[in-house]
Amino acid sequence: MTRPLVALGASDPFAVLRGLEAALAGGPALLPVAEDAPALPTPAPASVPQRVALVVETSGSTGTGKRVALSSEALLAGAAAADAALGGPGGWVLALPTHYIAGLNVLTRSITAGTSPVVVPPGHFDADAFADAADRLVTGPAAPRRYTSLVPVQLARVLDDARASRALAAFDAVLVGGQATPAPLRQRALDAGVRVVTTYGASETSGGCVYDGVPFGTVRAEVVDGELFLAGPMLAEGYLDDDGRTASAFTERDGLRWYRTGDAAQVRDGLVRVLGRLDDVVISGGEKVPLGQVERLVRELPGQDTAVVSRRASGEWGEVPVVVTARPLDLEVVRAHVGAALGRAARPAAVVVVAELPMLPTGKPDRRAIQVMAGS
Known part of the structure; x- marks a missing residue:
């Protein structure tokens, strides 16, 4: 058994509210979409299995697009x-x-x-x-x-x-x-x-x-x-x-x-x-460096609670962590802070100061755009 899937623009939260209320009561399933966001490569189906009430499209900050059925x-x-x-x-x-x-x-x-x-x-x-x-x-x-x-x-x-x-x-x-x-x-x-x-x-x-x-x-x-x-x-x-x-x-x-x-x-x-994404690791000088843990340490420093740690290719080390931030940060201070907790390989190689960190509509950092800023 199936039921219709209705796509609804999310710019009107109360329209989404009404659509979700109907879906939870057994009406058409709901797919809220952001009108200004790029569409996923494949169009959404016209109907879904009866058990599905809500479909959430997500591309994440680094991954590929998917539709989660709830x-x-x-x-x-x-x-x-x-x-x-x-x-x-x-x-x-x-x-x-x-x-x-x-x-x-x-x-x-x-x-x-x-x-x-x-x-x-x-x-x-x-x-x-x-x-x-x-x-x-x-x-x-x-x-x-x-x-x-x-x-x-x-x-x-x-x-x-x-x-x-x-x-x-x-x-x-x-x-x-x-x-x-x-x-x-x-x-x-x-x-x-x-x-x-x-x-x-x-x-x-x-x-x-x-x-x-x-x-x-x-x-x-x-x-x-x-x-x-x-x-x-x-x-x-x-x-x-x-x-x-x-x-x-x-x-x-x-x-x-x-x-x-x-x-x-x-x-x-x-x-x-939670320590970070399993796949968010660089191999620097033959050592695994978890970027999520480096980022947590950087964000402990004054004024750096929105800083992002990305990666950059290195001819000498393979890859290295790089801090991207909208607030000035002394490289030696951050290297000492991170190195004391995670070791030499985890010390950021550079600090890139930008006017503003690019963000996704969710308020999360746009890590793909930030990785470009980091120089990878």
């Missing part, structure tokens, strides 16, 4: 477990695009709570506009809590604005995800009274399913050969019309269906610590 059951299970982890349903301020899973999660949780989200105007994120949206958020007895979801660069902009920072401190939880949250930025938020919850997940897991390092609900996390595997009721059906990629990313182990995240991680005492 069931109503997965989306609702993720929303229910998230509400339980946060303390109950509430009203949401929507500050993220609704063609990505984090923004769609805000809509799903608003639907299940019976509330209507307050929308920050799409486009360039503005702290003052966020504060205005927070002022408009009204909660009620059935969903009394106040929530929002941001990416780290949005959090930093809010904290730079006194009014917006005060507004953010009035929320019961501020989810921060999409990429690793630098420790100094998180501490800065906590010092401002903001109840930050760092999240980890993917479109394939219906969004964030690990809060502050703890898998919520019935989610399970294991590390197999250094790679993080996740299991639980929130997993996607797979990739639309791509059986090969589905079979590679989703696997059966111990009677459970698992998603292979592609991320290196450690799980100790029930806490998940």
Whole structure:
């Protein structure tokens, strides 16, 4: 059995909200699309299997395009477990695009709570506009809590604005995800009274399913050969019309269906610590250097919480790490800081200062564009 798949422009979040509400109720499946984004090489099908309620297109910051197929059951299970982890349903301020899973999660949780989200105007994120949206958020007895979801660069902009920072401190939880949250930025938020919850997940897991390092609900996390595997009721059906990629990313182990995240991680005492992408490694002078770990160390330095570490070809070493940042950074300072933790091979070979780091609509760094800036 199948049902129609309806593509809907994401520039109108309330139209996406209505489409998602219908899809969750058994109507046509929804495919939110960004009108200004390049289309994937193959057109979306006119219909999808009956179990599929939502299709999320994602190209990631480095990978190839794919369409993640999610069931109503997965989306609702993720929303229910998230509400339980946060303390109950509430009203949401929507500050993220609704063609990505984090923004769609805000809509799903608003639907299940019976509330209507307050929308920050799409486009360039503005702290003052966020504060205005927070002022408009009204909660009620059935969903009394106040929530929002941001990416780290949005959090930093809010904290730079006194009014917006005060507004953010009035929320019961501020989810921060999409990429690793630098420790100094998180501490800065906590010092401002903001109840930050760092999240980890993917479109394939219906969004964030690990809060502050703890898998919520019935989610399970294991590390197999250094790679993080996740299991639980929130997993996607797979990739639309791509059986090969589905079979590679989703696997059966111990009677459970698992998603292979592609991320290196450690799980100790029930806490998940993600170390970076398994394939985001350079071989420098014969040694493996994980760029994600180098980037985390760079972001610990003052003013560098948005810096990105990329790669550059080297005739002498093969490849070397390079820091790309919008704020000046002394090369010897960063080399000493990184080298003390990860060794000589991990020390960045250069710092490239740019006027502005290119970003994806999700607020994540555009790593392909940044790699060009790094000189690879």
